[in-house]
Amino acid sequence: MPPVIAFENVSKVYGAGATTALDDVSIEIVPRAFVAIVGQSGSGKSTLLGMINRLIDPSAGIVRFEGEDVRDLDPIALRRRIGYVFQNIGLFPHLTLAENIAITPRLLGWDEARRSTRADELLDLVQLPPADYRDRLPSELSGGQRQRVGVARALAAEPHVILMDEPFGALDLRTRDSLSRDYRKLHDTLNLTTVMITHDVIEAVLLADRIAVIHEGRIAAYDTPQGLMAGTDNPDVSALMDMPRRQAERLTSLMRNGNGS
Amino acid sequence: MFRDPAIADAWSRLPDYLGQHVLVSLTALALGLAISLPLSLYAVRRPHLRTVLLAAASIVQTIPGLALLALFYPLLLGIASLTAEYLGFDFSALGFLPSVLALALYSMLPVIRNTITGIEGIDPSLRRAAQGVGMTERQSLFMVELPLAMPVIMAGVRTAAVWVIGTATLATPIGQTSLGNYIFSGLQTQNWVFVLFGCAAAALLALAVDLLLALIERGAARRRRLPVAAGLAGLAVVVALALWPSLTAQRSGYIIGAKTFSEQYVLAALIAQRLEAHGLNASRREGLGSSIVFDALAANEIDAYVDYTGTIWANAMKRTDIRPRAQTLADVAAWLKSERGVAVAGALGFENAYALAMKRSEAERLGISSLADLARHAPQLTIAGDYEFLSRPEWAAIREAYGLNFRAQRAMQAEFMYPAAGNEVDVISAYTSDGRIAQFDLVVLDDPKGVMPPYDAVLLISPGRANDSALLAALKPLAGAIDVTLMRQANLRASQGEPPERVAQWMAARLKK
Numbered sequence: 109m110p111p112v113i114a115f116e117n118v119s120k121v122y123g124a125g126a127t128t129a130l131d132d133v134s135i136e137i138v139p140r141a142f143v144a145i146v147g148q149s150g151s152g153k154s155t156l157l158g159m160i161n162r163l164i165d166p167s168a169g170i171v172r173f174e175g176e177d178v179r180d181l182d183p184i185a186l187r188r189r190i191g192y193v194f195q196n197i198g199l200f201p202h203l204t205l206a207e208n209i210a211i212t213p214r215l216l217g218w219d220e221a222r223r224s225t226r227a228d229e230l231l232d233l234v235q236l237p238p239a240d241y242r243d244r245l246p247s248e249l250s251g252g253q254r255q256r257v258g259v260a261r262a263l264a265a266e267p268h269v270i271l272m273d274e275p276f277g278a279l280d281l282r283t284r285d286s287l288s289r290d291y292r293k294l295h296d297t298l299n300l301t302t303v304m305i306t307h308d309v310i311e312a313v314l315l316a317d318r319i320a321v322i323h324e325g326r327i328a329a330y331d332t333p334q335g336l337m338a339g340t341d342n343p344d345v346s347a348l349m350d351m352p353r354r355q356a357e358r359l360t361s362l363m364r365n366g367n368g369s
Numbered sequence: 370m371f372r373d374p375a376i377a378d379a380w381s382r383l384p385d386y387l388g389q390h391v392l393v394s395l396t397a398l399a400l401g402l403a404i405s406l407p408l409s410l411y412a413v414r415r416p417h418l419r420t421v422l423l424a425a426a427s428i429v430q431t432i433p434g435l436a437l438l439a440l441f442y443p444l445l446l447g448i449a450s451l452t453a454e455y456l457g458f459d460f461s462a463l464g465f466l467p468s469v470l471a472l473a474l475y476s477m478l479p480v481i482r483n484t485i486t487g488i489e490g491i492d493p494s495l496r497r498a499a500q501g502v503g504m505t506e507r508q509s510l511f512m513v514e515l516p517l518a519m520p521v522i523m524a525g526v527r528t529a530a531v532w533v534i535g536t537a538t539l540a541t542p543i544g545q546t547s548l549g550n551y552i553f554s555g556l557q558t559q560n561w562v563f564v565l566f567g568c569a570a571a572a573l574l575a576l577a578v579d580l581l582l583a584l585i586e587r588g589a590a591r592r593r594r595l596p597v598a599a600g601l602a603g604l605a606v607v608v609a610l611a612l613w614p615s616l617t618a619q620r621s622g623y624i625i626g627a628k629t630f631s632e633q634y635v636l637a638a639l640i641a642q643r644l645e646a647h648g649l650n651a652s653r654r655e656g657l658g659s660s661i662v663f664d665a666l667a668a669n670e671i672d673a674y675v676d677y678t679g680t681i682w683a684n685a686m687k688r689t690d691i692r693p694r695a696q697t698l699a700d701v702a703a704w705l706k707s708e709r710g711v712a713v714a715g716a717l718g719f720e721n722a723y724a725l726a727m728k729r730s731e732a733e734r735l736g737i738s739s740l741a742d743l744a745r746h747a748p749q750l751t752i753a754g755d756y757e758f759l760s761r762p763e764w765a766a767i768r769e770a771y772g773l774n775f776r777a778q779r780a781m782q783a784e785f786m787y788p789a790a791g792n793e794v795d796v797i798s799a800y801t802s803d804g805r806i807a808q809f810d811l812v813v814l815d816d817p818k819g820v821m822p823p824y825d826a827v828l829l830i831s832p833g834r835a836n837d838s839a840l841l842a843a844l845k846p847l848a849g850a851i852d853v854t855l856m857r858q859a860n861l862r863a864s865q866g867e868p869p870e871r872v873a874q875w876m877a878a879r880l881k882k
Binding site: 161163185187188194195196198199200201211212216 | 499500503513517
């Protein structure tokens with residue numbers, strides 16, 4: 109299967125050569141993959157994500173979207189083809205939930221009736237009954253409900269690709285767990301390709317099909333969760349994967365002892 | 370309370386004054402918004418332009434309102450003469466136009482500042498979200514940033530509205546009727562009812578407009594149609610009420626100007642009443658600045674007013690020498706005719722000059738009737754002058770000519786100077802037609818050497834009306850008809866709160882035939 113997103117020797121330098129955010133990165137993301145990008149803050153993962161929909165342009169190398177060099181695509185049109193879920197949710201506080209969800213369709217010129225039907229469908233999809241929620245303002249919702257709307261907004265214009273920038277980071281653990289599992293189901297049923305940034309390795313391991321580990325602007329590993337958990341010779345990656353492994357082992361032993369007593 | 374004549378008089382002027390006030394301030398506000406809103410939106414993403422714009426608007430704000438308004442008059446007069454010469458049309462540089470332009474400029478700072486800070490204050494993550502969902506810069510500005518900044522912008526608009534409505538009271542001296550007419554004429558004629566009425570009306574108007582704008586703002590923020598509609602309807606009612614009198618009233622005929630002191634109000638009323646008695650329509654533009662009223666007459670924007678030979682001699686003709694009274698009058702009339710085309714309908718018969726005055730009893734006891742007599746006693750006496758007099762060339766001239774050396778000299782506010790004569794001080798500077806000379810029983814000392822420049826009151830006619838026989842026939846009888854005693858008594862009445870119109874009627878019955 110040809111990749112939907114491809115990075116070919118991409119580098120990004122900020123300022124006059126002062127900071128190298130990405131250094132010669134090449135990866136491919138196949139259709140319907142759920143890819144998590146993990147790494148410490150400042151490792152370059154936000155830069156990587158932003159290059160896909162041209163919020164950031166590379167200093168060198170080529171980013172391809174569905175085979176085309178993104179530099180040949182109109183950035184505005186490209187962004188409208190790709191769903192984006194923001195770290196701080198970023199709902200527009202002056203618009204109702206239905207208007208927030210239908211914002212990209214509105215930019216694409218959908219008519220009012222089609223937008224409103226679509227907003228209701230999506231509210232249903234993220235389990236917020238439209239009759240109750242359609243006309244509310246974001247300020248009336250809890251954090252978890254808001255990010256459900258954030259996901260609905262990303263899906264509104266029927267994109268095939270969703271980019272997520274630490275989408276569940278600000279939520280409490282239970283909300284985060286249910287929301288991320290619900291999203292994974294949507295990913296599968298809607299045949300999406302998802303690229304998600306997270307600093308939570310456990311979240312990445314539990315959700316993603318493949319994990320890209322970024323360390324100091326370079327791809328330190330790009331593998332399945334199973335592959336990474338099995339161990340690598342890269343000490344940085346091993347250190348990163350060590351924590352979920354230890355926690356899993358501890359939990360397993362706790363449950364075994366609990367069952368045995 | 371409506372039976373009090375001053376209050377009834379104030380009420381009767383309200384439709385005109387309030388209507389004009391609303392008209393000029395809302396036009397200025399609309400023009401100011403039409404310029405400053407797009408300008409700030411254009412500048413908000415351009416840091417250099419933004420800095421320049423904010424600095425310029427701040428500098429405008431530091432210019433006192435009165436000065437800003439007054440500056441626009443000569444500016445527009447110059448432009449009007451240029452367009453008349455090169456484009457074949459001119460426009461009135463008096464009143465509405467300069468007021469609207471100055472007030473519009475004045476309204477810009479709060480709008481620009483609040484628009485820029487309002488948009489800059491928006492959570493940057495929302496701007497990124499707008500970009501991420503596929504908005505262009507423009508869509509981000511109009512769909513996200515502007516609506517979110519609206520409360521801050523509206524706060525700026527409300528500040529601007531209150532400023533403009535308050536500052537519009539200062540449009541009176543450049544010939545724009547406003548609620549300031551109450552204040553300027555009230556201060557001159559000691560009519561405190563008028564002053565308070567003007568202040569209260571302006572404050573209430575500002576409050577009302579502010580509340581209506583607040584209603585619109587809150588309605589818009591909560592996306593409720595009703596308060597927005599109610600606020601807009603309220604504004605529409607204010608505008609309709611304001612425009613009603615100016616749409617229905619006939620404002621034609623002769624325009625009589627008056628400067629900012631009570632004698633001028635009385636004489637303008639007297640002139641207007643004479644014209645009406647002759648079946649001519651007359652309206653008054655009162656409270657005009659001294660040089661503005663002269664320029665306005667020369668530019669045919671008003672038709673007649675009373676000025677003083679000494680004022681024209683010094684200010685318009687730039688003369689510093691002193692000539693006898695009759696010769697000054699002749700020179701001024703000839704100069705006005707040849708240089709400005711202004712006609713002198715006649716000297717009214719009195720002077721409003723600077724003079725020294727003493728308590729009558731004291732002057733008689735010391736045997737002083739002239740400045741020459743005064744010189745002999747001056748070393749034992751103290752003099753008080755108003756702040757302006759003691760720095761004028763007249764004061765230096767008489768001290769030198771008569772060898773006046775007082776024991777002490779003090780600067781005083783005119784209000785305190787007259788009662789002090791004969792008590793705290795012996796001699797004061799006075800205006801010869803001032804009503805308080807009679808009130809406090811003072812005598813004006815003669816000037817046998819003719820050192821004080823003459824200030825004959827002269828009735829001036831605009832170039833366009835210089836050959837208007839109906840006007841001249843109505844006004845001719847005023848020439849030589851007012852002696853200084855009559856004018857003093859009239860000024861005394863006016864300064865004690867009698868309306869200028871009634872003082873003018875009182876005078877008309879006592880004119881020298």
